[in-house]
Amino acid sequence: MGELERLADRMREFAQARDWERFHTPKNLAMALAGEVGELVAEFQWLTPAESSTLDEEATARVRAELGDVTAYLVRLADLLGVDLVRAAHDKLDESERRYDPGLYRGSARKAPPL
Amino acid sequence: MGELERLADRMREFAQARDWERFHTPKNLAMALAGEVGELVAEFQWLTPAESSTLDEEATARVRAELGDVTAYLVRLADLLGVDLVRAAHDKLDESERRYDPGLYRGSARKAPPL
Amino acid sequence: MGELERLADRMREFAQARDWERFHTPKNLAMALAGEVGELVAEFQWLTPAESSTLDEEATARVRAELGDVTAYLVRLADLLGVDLVRAAHDKLDESERRYDPGLYRGSARKAPPL
């Protein structure tokens, strides 16, 4: 069993044990994801790009906690919708690789990197 | 190699091949994540909770694409910060399991489910 | 002087008095806005649509505080970019009114309301 499947199972059991499944509609989970990503963004909002790349231990721990929350909700939402997250990410990368030919886009400061 | 590691490697190569690493600071990636989660939320914003659980094929495909983008940026950000996303999620679940004893919280409509 | 201008002035003085203007780049303020909207969304994430329309005093106070933060950052960002928020909103409404003719869209459950 893949690591994401195991995490999805654990999220499901966590919700069932507390009779919280009715709160876990895709609509609500998308909101929970937005809330947690908001907390993640707040960790970086006043930092310079360079500072964001050199977080101290305390800041890294806080960011790690937010990333944990984001991942948990993302996996739970995908599980309810029957979406394979990694497959979906690879499919988007396939598109992006087709659309952004390295020969044309390499080093181009003008064209901002999409995914 | 785990599936998330493979995805992280592919994201890294994608960025390197186009000389886009300088755009991928944690600050920028957190923003990209917020942008994609915004697109995901928009897919559900006018739906009722029940409609969000019964998406048709077209809507599911659109949501799947957004989930793919969210996953790609999340994995890229975690890779740059040296964070193991699944480990971080399990750690947050450990905390939540301790804090929300099923015996006390089961079926409780008053206490909304946090993570 | 309009109420938004007065608020923008107060935000500017608040930042200047603490020598915090260098933190208030549009990039950072957009992130701060995302962080605060995340907190706002979190207030509603586990509520049913009906519950969200009938908040008790405590919940209304919390939501009001988040709306205050969102407004403050929105006004500050617009001030730095020289954007008239109300004018911009009216212009978007003009577009939407042209695009979504009431005769065609009234009561239509199929077409979700965009702005």
Place this chain on the structure above:
Amino acid sequence: MGELERLADRMREFAQARDWERFHTPKNLAMALAGEVGELVAEFQWLTPAESSTLDEEATARVRAELGDVTAYLVRLADLLGVDLVRAAHDKLDESERRYDPGLYRGSARKAPPL
């Protein structure tokens, strides 16, 4: 009548004319706000802080459009909840001015500026 009130009235009439009020629950409007703020953030995600302060005409127009959408939904949400946005922002500023004494916080690089 203040400019925000006039905008709120216009938003209300826009929704009523199309029979879209049932979509405008506070829960849904908070999501719509998150979606639009996500689009705003995406305009800045690959820019350096300096670039974000020197947007060209085209970029400014796009950002202005997103700010218009954000403002429209914010005003609509506040109207439904009976919240005076500007009053709420001033109240948060009162708190922040008390908490962050300029004498103590001026020029401090260590303490990131909260609101």
